[in-house]
Amino acid sequence: MAEAGADRPGAGAALRVRAFRLLLSVQLVNAVAVWVHVVGVQWLLTERGEPATVVALAPAAMALPFILLALPVGVVVSHAARERLLVRAAVASTLASLAAAGLVATGADGAVPLLLTVLVVGGALVVVGVSWQSMVPELVERALVPAAVLLDGAVFNMARAVGPLLAGIVLGLAGPLQLFAAISAMFAACVALLLLAGTPTATRPGRTESVPAAMRGALWFVRHSPWTTGLLVRMIAFGLPASALWALVSLAVHDRLELGSAGFGATMAVLGAGSVAAALTLGPVRERVRVHTFVAVLAGGYALTLAALGSLDALGVLVPFLVLGGVGWVAVQSTWMMLAHQALPEWVRPRVVALLLMLFQGTQAVGALLWGAVADVLGVGPALLVAAAVLAAYSVVLLGVGMRSSAGIEPLLATPDPAVEALVGEAGEGELLVRHEYVVAAAARDDFRRAIDALRLSRLRTGARSWEVVPDPERPGTWLETYLVRDRDLLREQETSRLTVPELRLRDAVRSTTTRSAGPTLILAPPAEPHRRPASRRRRGGRA
The missing domain is CATH 3.30.70.100 (Alpha-Beta Plaits)
Structure with a gap:
């Protein structure tokens, strides 16, 4: 919570829950496939010499569905069978990657149609993300939620590392057609695993209000919950400057480090290693310090990563900074989700978690466009340095302002009169x-x-x-x-x-x-x- 807490079980305890372990594996395969698809498109656009703004549209296209769909999906998830939604989303992703393979095979693989396939994969990821995040508190007991959320963040960022690495290897050894065919097979494997798992979640009550009314209800809740509003504001303030890394890393590797797809994959793999390190080591640390101190320190470390990527020109020298960036990214983002899971009541949690994901991905989309435009004007290196300065200022302000305490906030139902x-x-x-x-x-x-x-x-x-x-x-x-x-x-x-x-x-x-x-x-x-x-x-x- 917002203050230092007692010792809680670590990642190993969460992994001992069979249903969580199985669905986390599906989440890993799905996320790897998503990032192979997105980064594959991004790298194809980079190698064709597209402007930075167009290249940055690849991550933006994945984030846009979160802005448009996350909240209505959160309403549906509150009442629907979440395991069925996961299967349907995986099927949609399979079809999108098959379409990308068809575009490459027929030579119709321009920027617009490729970005449209990213939009579809992003839309499916909305359903997967909201459904999965809503299922976590049902799969593990309350004491295991922080460890489960940290593992989930590590899995997502591990995928962010493995995806580019796989994309680079397949693009280098085979080509884009084989790349998108492999992605289709990965998504199809997710469909098969979900059908075999058959993990039912808790029965949920029927909806008593329309989807628009439920969406307004979620926004009304946030408006009148100072703690939730503060959480979202701090998340956005971190996400905007932090998004510069993911928007510009391919350009930094290609233009500043002068490396090919293998070097890009290696760069992302180092970032992913930092994410895994965060999942394995930072849980106990987060329990022993105030949340705002934890976030501020790691945000400062992430700012160092941005500054290093914008000023250093040797991958070997960048390695420790990239690890630090991976640690900071997953630790900070998983902290927001952990706090939401622990504090929000069940009746509104899926909707607010959806709103959190929407705003998180929205900041990634807006940030990608913003930093792509800045890079077109100033250059990739200066743009990364500007983002580093903004994030460093955020870290200092957060240390001074802190976060509203979540003490006394818990989703425990009272006995009705x-x-x-x-x-x-x-x-x-x-x-x-x-x-x-x-x-x-x-x-x-x-x-x-x-x-x-x-x-x-x-x-x-x-x-x-x-x-x-x-x-x-x-x-x-x-x-x-x-x-x-x-x-x-x-x-x-x-x-x-x-x-x-x-x-x-x-x-x-x-x-x-x-x-x-x-x-x-x-x-x-x-x-x-x-x-x-x-x-x-x-x-x-x-x-x-």
């Missing part, structure tokens, strides 16, 4: 106005104000709208809390599947400042209510 459940069941159809009454002594008003402010965020992030607290003009010392809920189904979820122990503590904190409390009272909202609702942050009548 049967009386409230019964009341919700008797409510009418349509939008509901929910009202609570609090009697507050004058001496406790400041404490009540602080507690009700925290409860306001809780009500809103679990789905309420138009929250306000006002004094009752007819009863001095009595305060009325009201908010709107879409319908009784959502209210039932608020009082059951969305009611975690931390959210319940916020309610208890408000009650502890009162001499008497009552509610909820449910009132069917009139149809004309929406156009005259009060603002969601409104508090009237002075200080509570």
Whole structure:
């Protein structure tokens, strides 16, 4: 979590879980195939002498589907059979790589059609990534989640190293047609393994809202969860400058180091070695230091990698810096995912994880275009140095600002109140106005104000709208809390599947400042209510 924690089981313990081990193997093969495809296209564009902006479109094309599809896929994953989604995504990737092979065989392998195949592979990767990340907490127990996420990050970055290496070897020994044929076989192997594994995940409830409404609900949750917002902002601020490495590494190897495909593969292999080293060694370190210190130090090391790649011209000298970059990349990115898995409640976790993946890949896409454009103007070396300076500044700022503590945030469900459940069941159809009454002594008003402010965020992030607290003009010392809920189904979820122990503590904190409390009272909202609702942050009548 955000603070140093107790010792937790290491990577070996997570690998002893058979289902996790099997699906992690599938994830490795799939990710290797993805990166062979993407880097193969990127290297073909590089060797043809395409501008840096066009070359950078290869990683951008893989990231674009995350921007467009991750959040709706997260909604679907919340209720669908995730293992079936994995199979369908692997089939789509197989077809895309076969299409790339066909393009090469017929001589129609221009930049646009090749990049379109990357788009399809990227779209399939959205489904795989969101489904897999949502399955991790179901496959391993809570104590093993940090190790499992670190292993997953290492696997993805190992694939990022092995993929270019395989691409370089096959391109050098055979050619692009054989390369894409091999990728097709790898994706097909993933389909076969998933069908043979048949690993069912937990049964999930049916959807009670439309996909657009569920997407808005995820964004509404993030807006009213300061901890989640802070996590996403820090992830984006790291990802934008860090993306310069992946956008420009092929150009740096080709133009600055003057190496061929084998040298490019070796460079990526060294980066991958750093990723594996991070998975094997950094878990215990992360548990013993504050998260913001851990991230800031490794971000600083990653900045050194960017600076070295932009200024040194010998691969042998670059090796330790490349290892450091691999360590920093997987350690920082897996930290964001670990925190999300540990803190977010189940009802919203797949959607927020999808949003996290969307923003992560979005920063990669935007960053790839940005640093490609900078390299076209300034050159590859200066562009990498600029990115290094930005990332170094991020590291310094993070050390000073820190991160909001996640202490007390956990996805543990509270015990619902049967009386409230019964009341919700008797409510009418349509939008509901929910009202609570609090009697507050004058001496406790400041404490009540602080507690009700925290409860306001809780009500809103679990789905309420138009929250306000006002004094009752007819009863001095009595305060009325009201908010709107879409319908009784959502209210039932608020009082059951969305009611975690931390959210319940916020309610208890408000009650502890009162001499008497009552509610909820449910009132069917009139149809004309929406156009005259009060603002969601409104508090009237002075200080509570």
